[in-house]
Amino acid sequence: MVNDRIAEIFDEIGNMLEILGENVFRVRAYYRGAESVRNFGEDLEALYKSNDPSIEEIPGIGKDLHAKIIEIITTGDCKMHGELLEQIGPGILEILRLRGIGPKKVKLFYEMLGISNLEQLKAAAESGALATLPRMGEKSQTAILEAIKNRSLGKERIPYDDALNAAEKYIEHMKTCPELEQIQYAGSLRRKKDTIGDVDLLVSGKDAIKIREHFLSYDPIHTVLGAGETKSSVILKGNIQVDLRVVDGESFGAALLYFTGSKHFNIMLRTHALKQGLKVNEYGLYEGEKKIAGLTEEEMFEALGIDFVNPEDREE
DNA sequence: GCCGTTTTCGGCCCGACTGTTTTCAGTCG
Numbered sequence: 001m002v003n004d005r006i007a008e009i010f011d012e013i014g015n016m017l018e019i020l021g022e023n024v025f026r027v028r029a030y031y032r033g034a035e036s037v038r039n040f041g042e043d044l045e046a047l048y049k050s051n052d053p054s055i056e057e058i059p060g061i062g063k064d065l066h067a068k069i070i071e072i073i074t075t076g077d078c079k080m081h082g083e084l085l086e087q088i089g090p091g092i093l094e095i096l097r098l099r100g101i102g103p104k105k106v107k108l109f110y111e112m113l114g115i116s117n118l119e120q121l122k123a124a125a126e127s128g129a130l131a132t133l134p135r136m137g138e139k140s141q142t143a144i145l146e147a148i149k150n151r152s153l154g155k156e157r158i159p160y161d162d163a164l165n166a167a168e169k170y171i172e173h174m175k176t177c178p179e180l181e182q183i184q185y186a187g188s189l190r191r192k193k194d195t196i197g198d199v200d201l202l203v204s205g206k207d208a209i210k211i212r213e214h215f216l217s218y219d220p221i222h223t224v225l226g227a228g229e230t231k232s233s234v235i236l237k238g239n240i241q242v243d244l245r246v247v248d249g250e251s252f253g254a255a256l257l258y259f260t261g262s263k264h265f266n267i268m269l270r271t272h273a274l275k276q277g278l279k280v281n282e283y284g285l286y287e288g289e290k291k292i293a294g295l296t297e298e299e300m301f302e303a304l305g306i307d308f309v310n311p312e313d314r315e316e
Numbered sequence: 317g318c319c320g321t322t323t324t325c326g327g328c329c330c331g332a333c334t335g336t337t338t339t340c341a342g343t344c345g
Binding site: 100 | 319331333334
């Protein structure tokens, strides 16, 4: 589908503008546009060819990005993207795709050491040069070598059925943990997208540390990416990334809402709440300091004055 | 670059984790 190609181009434009130090909100507009196009249910090329007016109504897409969408559909390419790529070099994008590396680090490596591709980065890490840079150290340097070695790990989007299967097996494992009270998968899996980037598991229970240990004791784990008190991430041997979030039972609904997304849907909810003088986060809905909802999703929607939206419809 | 139930200007979601630091920057979702 051309939507994925458009989203990829917008993401890369965002990446490159960010490295160039462009206005963060302009950068964010490209990321938002990418997200929006990726999650837009219908094929944009088909809409364009049938003159369907709904192509004008994609959230987060204004005049400028709309013109770029048409350009990509009709020419298969985007002039601005090509020009940026020429200015920055394709090697830089490869570096940016490494886990744990963002535009700030890319910029730092380029400006301080002239690094513009993976080979140069690897050499700099092996020589110890990276560790001498500001806000860099031994651990960061080792992590970069590890990221280069594992750069294909957990990055592929996987078919819905495979993700569901992996999630259900992991949930079975988690249910043998005595401290666990509730568990539910969230994210794009719960929204039933065709392809899933990673599996999000949301749990509540008596002892966050013991639940984390149980999570990390799952046999099919290939790599542990991180393990904090409320948030852990692993990659399974089947190359599927699984994230665990541990929350209090009384915040389970708010967390489920938050981690089910989509990102755009969350932003919409927050903006809606702000207009009413309320604040939404993954712990609940707040009026000032006072928590007014959070136990269930239904309660959250009700308190926000919005009809319940099914997970698979939480896009725009 | 996008957007509007006080706006066509002036805002733009928010918190966890990590590694680097002595209070925070960068990344991620």
